[in-house]
Amino acid sequence: MTISIRSIEKKFGRYPALNKVDLEIADGELLALLGPSGSGKTTLLRTIAGLEFPDAGQVLFDGEDVTFASAAARRVGFVFQQYALFKHMTVAKNIAFGLDVRKGKDKPDKAEIARRVEALLKLVELEGLGKRYPSQLSGGQRQRVALSRALAVQPSVLLLDEPFGALDATVRKSLRKELRRVHDATGVTTIFVTHDQEEALELADRVAILNKGQIEQVGTPDQVHEEPETAFVCGFVGEANCFDGRVGDGRFSAGALQLPASGLRDGSATAYVRPHDFVLDDAGFEVRVDRAHVQGALTTVNATTLDGRPLEISASRAEAARFAGTVRISARKAHVYAA
Missing domain, CATH: 2.40.50.100 (RNA polymerase II/Efflux pump adaptor protein, barrel-sandwich hybrid domain)
Known part of the structure; x- marks a missing residue:
């Protein structure tokens, strides 16, 4: 899935969260949105997801205008910082939730749902834990469940908002490698928000650096570190x-x-x-x-x-x-x- 962001503008009251943002994301790419707090990166991610609608501009998926389409219509998977798991459901039920709530012909049969859940548990190395509850898991394991749940609906785009922000440094490093491995295995176009430059430079194919609602530079990790185009990028990255x-x-x-x-x-x-x-x-x-x-x-x-x-x-x-x-x-x- 290719994504085109064209001249997106978004204000909250008088505050310009996004100011004529343009961005092209290639099919199967893993892109990081990097910037300080208040730079607009989460607003941009939510606009891509269909959780926020812009005041001006367009969002296109594979050339189709989805600017005002719902998140469900866009078939996006979203992973939040705080997991957002259902405490009363088992790990397996949490992963299957997006499939269970589908209606009619869009809902797979029970055998297919069970097969998909088991495949995802294996993918994120949580085999045998499907009957546990979130309270019985570590923070890192819960985030893997959240990732599996987002992937269960076979999204066209995977979006992650500070996915490792609530975890300690050792677990964060482990899950970075996990996310990269899962991305390479699935090939889903993936965008993640972070304020952690080390995380962005280690994980992403390309990094888009935001500042005050605008994109300062987009490039490979090596390009933004070694060839910064602006003083802000040079001071912020590395x-x-x-x-x-x-x-x-x-x-x-x-x-x-x-x-x-x-x-x-x-x-x-x-x-x-x-x-x-x-x-x-x-x-x-x-x-x-x-x-x-x-x-x-x-x-x-x-x-x-x-x-x-x-x-x-x-x-x-x-x-x-x-x-x-x-x-x-x-x-x-x-x-x-x-x-």
């Missing part, structure tokens, strides 16, 4: 050291930091340097090393420039030993944006 300075004669200056900035007009500008893009360089500028702490294979070095700017530098364990006292560094790569 770690970055931020420098406010000026551009003049094709160069950016912020204290001792000097960077090439060809193509930018003279005036105020902001530069971002990823921690791993700082390197030791005898011809560079001086910083004072304040602290170094190991994080797995890498060491994070906290340093301060001579004019008092704090920096974060990422280095290998072997290289980290050279970061002591006062050292000279330079930036091998930076992103500079006009103010």
Whole structure:
């Protein structure tokens, strides 16, 4: 199922939740909607689902206008952050619910429903737990049940709103891999909302980054991290050291930091340097090393420039030993944006 979002606008009172949003989602794609709270990502997801209707614009499924069609007519599966399972129903009954409530010829027979439930329990690795109740499951298991229930109705599109937000870090990482595996097994066009950049970059084929009701950039995880198109994207996706300075004669200056900035007009500008893009360089500028702490294979070095700017530098364990006292560094790569 391909999805086309065309010039979607949505206001809540005077608040513009979405402002002329355009987005194309390919058949079978796993797309992340990433952004801070209030950026419009959940409103966009609910508009795609048919749970919200836009003030202007169109939503198309495979070229068909479904802008004002109901969620049921769109055949979407929706997974919420808080599971939304029926406490009085068994796991199997929860998964089968969307099929049980169908009417007439649209409702599969009992044998087909049972077969589909068992297949989904196997898919999400919950075999043998069909007779349990939600209260007898862990948070991660409940979310797998919620995912199975959404898939049971064989949706054309699977939508997930902060699906792992209520879970601890270890379970979140496990379920990320689970969602990717299930997506690859089913091939259903999938869109999920998250404010967790690590989650988006690890899981998605592409990431759409929203800010203040608009899409700032759409691209692969590598593109949005390594080739950010705007200052917001650069500052929001991944770690970055931020420098406010000026551009003049094709160069950016912020204290001792000097960077090439060809193509930018003279005036105020902001530069971002990823921690791993700082390197030791005898011809560079001086910083004072304040602290170094190991994080797995890498060491994070906290340093301060001579004019008092704090920096974060990422280095290998072997290289980290050279970061002591006062050292000279330079930036091998930076992103500079006009103010």
